[in-house]
Structure formats: C-alpha cells, structure tokens
Amino acid sequence: MSNKPLTLAEKVWNDHVVVKGENNAPDLIYIDLHLVHEVTSPQAFDGLRLAGRPVRRPDLTIATEDHNTPTLNIDKPIADATSRAQIEALRKNAAEFGIRLHSLGDKDQGIVHVVGPQLGLTQPGMTVVCGDSHTSTHGAFGSLAMGIGTSEVEHVLATQTLSLKPFKTMAINVEGALRPGVTAKDIILAVIAKIGTGGGQGYVLEYRGSAIRALSMEGRMTICNMSIEAGARAGMVAPDETTFAFVKGRPHAPTGADWDAAVEYWKTLPTDEGAVFDAEVNIDANTLDPFVTWGTNPAQGVSLLDVVPSPEDFTDPNERQAAESALKYMDLKPGTKMKDIAVNTVFVGSCTNGRIEDLRAAASIVQGRKKADGITMLVVPGSAKVRLQAEAEGLDKIFTEFGAEWRFAGCSMCLGMNPDQLAPGERSASTSNRNFEGRQGKGSRTHLVSPVVAAATAVRGTLSSPADLEPVHPLTTGIATLGEN
C-alpha cells in the first residue's frame, strides 16, 4: 500500500481519516481548521443549542464578519436591520461558544478566505472547511479545503469531523509562460470555459505545471478559489518554496523545531511520480489571452479579443439554451466585440481578487490615468489588513486620484448582500467569481475579469486590457516598485 504512488489530494485525505468507511459508508475525516462567518452559521449554532452540544474544538475554529458588512461608515451601527441582526447573532454565538471572532473594525477582520492565510492559519496538508463555497481558496497551500452547508457547519462544530466520500482526482496541467497582462484569473476563467460549470463535479482538481509554479500565492489562491465555479469540490496546488516563504513568520505559523517538522512533512505532500489522476486537462499558458465572461454562468467566457458567441455556436442543447437565456438577460447581441461592451461599474475586490497583489496590479494600471466618464469604480480590500497595507504603499491615493472609491473590507459587491449593489440593468466588470443572474443586485449584469482588465476597463469605459491603453506620460509612472512583496 505504501508503495502505490499517490496524488497530493490522496495524501492529505489519508492523513485525516479518523474512521475508514466500510460497505459504501463515507470516511470520517478530521478537520484541522473551521472558518465561520455570519451568514451560514446562525442556524448551526441554534442546532447545537437545541441538542445541548458544545463546540468540540473552539481552538480550531475562527470567525469573521464579511458577507453582510458595510464598506462605508463602519464606525456607525449597521443600517440594515436584518444584516445587523445577523452580525449580532454571530457575536452572541461566538461569545457563548468560546469562538475567536474578528468583528467589523478589528484589524484582523476581512473576508474569511483572505483572513485565514493572512494569519498563517492556512498551511499545507491541512483540511479546511467553511460554510462558503469559496473555501477552495485555501487549496493554494496544498490543503484540502471545501465549502460546506449549514448542516455540515453544525456537524463540524459538534464533532470536528465530516463524513465524506473519497473524491476523484483531476490534473489541470498549465504549461508555459503567461504573456504580459495575462494573469491567474485568466487561467482559471479559461479552465472553467473549457471544462464547464459541472466539469469538475466529484473531483478535486490539482493545478500543476510551469505556469502554476511561477505564480505567487495570491495568484494560486485566485485559481483555487474558482475551482467551485468548475463544479469541483476543491482545488489544490502542491506546496513548494513559494508556499513556505508565504507562511513563514505569520502569526500562527509554526516556529522553531515545529517549523522544521512542518516543512519536512509539507515536502512529502506533492503528488508522487507515477501517480495516476482520474482525469487530466491541459491548458497552454503561452497562448492565453485575457479572459472575460459574456453570459450568466462562469463557463460562458471568451478571450477579450473575441466576440459575443451565438447560441448556434453550441452543439450541446443545454449549452445552447443556456446561451440563449444568458444573451437575453445580458442584453448582448452575438458577434459584438467583447471590447465594445460598455460597463457602468468596475468592482475590484472579493475573495477571488481582493488581496494586496490584486490591488497593486489594478493600481499599476490606473496610476496617472483618468477614469472614463460615468464609470463608478469600487475598490474593496479583502481584509482590513490588506487595506492598511495598501494605504502604507499609497495605493489608496492612486485609486482615489483616479476617481475610484476606496472602501473598507468585506465581500461587498461580489454578492451584494450589503448596500454595494448594481441597479437593475447595470453592467459591471467585476474581479469577483460569479456572473449569475441578479448576483450583484436584482437585474445586474456581470462580466468577470482580472484586476488589470477591470482597471483598464475603468480607463476606457468598455471591456479592455492594459494593452489597449495609451502609454502614460513617463513623469507620472513609478508604480513599478510597488510590484515587489
């Protein structure tokens, strides 16, 4: 058994089996880290209270306020009564069950998937869960990280385990070097367009290849984050020196002999030579363009250089029907150049693209340029810490001088649970993860893009890449130094 070459996902799985399932029963898997937020947890805590059960491991649990929180006037009581009640429920539950909570206004508050890695709580080889589908983000560290529903949140709170059926494994091989202006976001949008919103169903994806190895942890997180948009239960990247360097020195990173033991273990995790994946997909990074979505599911994407497709382009009847209704909802005509699509709003933020590197990338494009007339641009850092870091680097000034709004941290317009929403019929270029009907507000129309495409779009007013922009006068540049970590 020990001789069989294993994948990264299989190794992490095997190291967390508490009870092996027999006769078709699932395995009982231990959970190393449980992230909690206000939206999917109140009913779980109610369940514990009803059954008289405690939280088994408060010391493996951490909560933050993110989905509902306003990004303006955070020093005032939350105006929306139901949002406020939900936040208050989390505060009450955290106090009652002894769970660490980072509330709005706390410098460690932020989107749950930005906060975990930032605190060093996300490390290679862990199992991480959260009542949020974008928990897949943490797979960038070589963790098995999954979104769960509220019943499972209650299950983990009560038992620190989950009953899970083993997944199939899929290798996503991304070889080559990205061209300038092409980013991690474009890789994952291209992957989703290739395999479809259900293509990853039942699989854990492992992103491999030279293009993935060359990415920063932020880029890897962007890719793993959107594994769920391909229908996968999780996405992973094998830990390497980039991973170790990111984790080292963070507040909850191991130290001393523990660090050495941890790194020794983490180095055993990458997929063995000769391990077999249940499926493989290849993506050529060399030829990838900036990618954008035209429809109402994340697989409805094309190169920014392309045109809006026609339903007739799809042979699969489901896809054709989905394209028809998407074009109607998006108010787009087949054959329209993607670059001719004008937007009202540009949103930079979310657990997909709300980290410091994303803000630096967007700032590097808008610096010294003027925002297109009539465009609203929202920049929402993924966490309070990212906001502070950005301000220390002067990014906030670059954004506000450009004419963008500089906000406090949270999920914001990604899902429009707080007041940051599009009006009916409004169109956005958004660095978030879902372009579903009504996602960013009733009747909203979303085009998913990378941070640099979002920024270039804010300059021109239509979907654009940095390559479409006039060069900036040399005296106004100087952002190049901001790209360093």
Place this chain on the structure above:
Amino acid sequence: MEKFEVFTGTAVPLRRSNVDTDQLAPAVFLKRITAVGYDDALFAAWRNDPEFVLNQPAYKAGQVLIAGADFGTGSSREHAVWALRDYGFKAVFSSKFADIFRGNAGKQGLVAGVISDEDTEALWQAIEASPGIGATVDLVAQTVSVGSLSVPFQIDEYTRWRLLEGLDDIGLTLQNEQAITEFEAKRPSFKPLTLPAKGV
C-alpha cells in the same frame, strides 16, 4: 429527520440548465437567522414572471422538480435547499447536481436524484402532456414515475440509507467519539491553533 420511502406529489418540469443557488435563494434572503420560512426565497427573481413554470396554476403546488443539467451550482448556502423544502418540494431530479447542493439536500431530507438527459426529456414531455400530473418517487426502488413512464435514478448509497432510516448525521458521527479523541491525541504539534489569538 423524517423517513423517506415513497412519495407522490405534483411534478414540475423546469426546462432550464445551470439553475444556480442565486436563483434558488437570492442573497437578500440569506440575512435571516432562522432555518425555516424560505418559501418566498425560491426563484424569487422569476416569481413575478407569468411565464415561469411555478406561476402556472397546474404546477403551483409542485413537490417533485425535474430540472436541467448542473442544478444547484454556485454557493454552499443551504438556504437553497431550505427554499425548495419550504415551498413544498420533496425531491428534485437532474442529470447533474453541484456537489455541495446535493450534500445539503441529503441533510434536509430532500431527495436529489440523478437521471439521464434522455429520461429528463422524457419526464418533461410526460408532465407537459398532462400538466398537474403527479410524480411518484420511490426511494426503495430508486425510480421516479409519471403516469406509465418510470425511470431509474441514482443517489449516493449512504445518503439513501440515511434518508430511508431518517437518521441524524451528528448522532451517527458521535458514535465514533472515541476514535476522534484518539485521532486528536496523535495530531502533530505543528498544526495551528486559533487560540490563543495572535494578530497581524
């Protein structure tokens, strides 16, 4: 959880693929802190559209949903299942479900059965030929039937057993408490703890 064996209720043909969780339960309904009363959330954006299938009198009392592929994609919100359940649905069928949705459904006693694309089309046609007709979901035999048409469906064997027996998941797991405690004793010391809190 109530036991589920055989159920018959009004069948609803939802000719649409990629029905995502923002359609099943839009974010605005996620601010509630209760676990019941989500019937108004279900397909909220479409409920004012007279063409929408649930607005047609024959289907209003729908309890068995036959939907297109990739049902329940998107977020982990269990609200999507609560909305279906609170509207009155006991079972939903599709050729492909999002993993998290399917898991959530199983926790709430909502049968999420996988049928082929061909059988989906056949069921749609059978229902549309007699709007308001009932569908019988037999979890023991793993079939869904409309009139004379009966098609097989797939469901995870463990979930099926739990639904048939009406078993509580947490209760089942806690039977393994000794094993959990033993596992915890062997966890390496380098694994992080959230407490005591260390800030940035």
